[in-house]
Amino acid sequence: MAQILDPLPPEQSGKILCCYINATSKIQVARISNIPNWYFERVVFPGQRLVFEAPEKGQMEIHTGMMASAILSDNIPCDRLMLDEPSTDEFDTDSSDEKDPFNTKPMLQQLNTKTEDTTKPLQVASLASVD
Template identity: 50%
Template sequence: MTKIISSPPADREIPILCCYVNATSEIQVIRIVDLTSYYFERAVFPGQRLLFEALPNAELEVHTGMTIGSILADKISCLHLQVDNSN
């Protein structure tokens, strides 16, 4: 069974279901930080698939781990990560 990790505030827009897959061999940290009153951050292990809800205008930041810190590797629109959950 898949668990949705976090839900954003639904006061403005309807959240969408998104999926991110870490297709690398490194641990990544993903973040959504561009929304007021909502912060989402999770570690994603190699090969791991993560379902989460986000607002359509949100951007997912993908950070790759380094010994000293992390590097912003990519920014992805959550609309591109939206799951088609129609029957």
């Protein structure tokens, strides 16, 4: 995933794909400030998922916003936010003999197809007058 606005400095090695989810009901600001020559700051709305690339040594600061201020509410190492990237072997389409790990369940379930007559006469309830 390329970051157009602020790519990682070329001298940075070991970049990882990360994900942070704002599980609060408040707006947050996610900031990585411990990497020299790199600026990363994003607004994360409640329930929003932020996917980004960062150096392994990055420390994400989470600032929770109030009306006119924000407090530092968390400091998370980026390696704890790392996503598991699938290996290229999992997407190998040339091996048709192997079992597909993604399609283990059938897409459609078998319908119950009874061939016997399932129609029954309708029974109508009636009211009787009582004196």
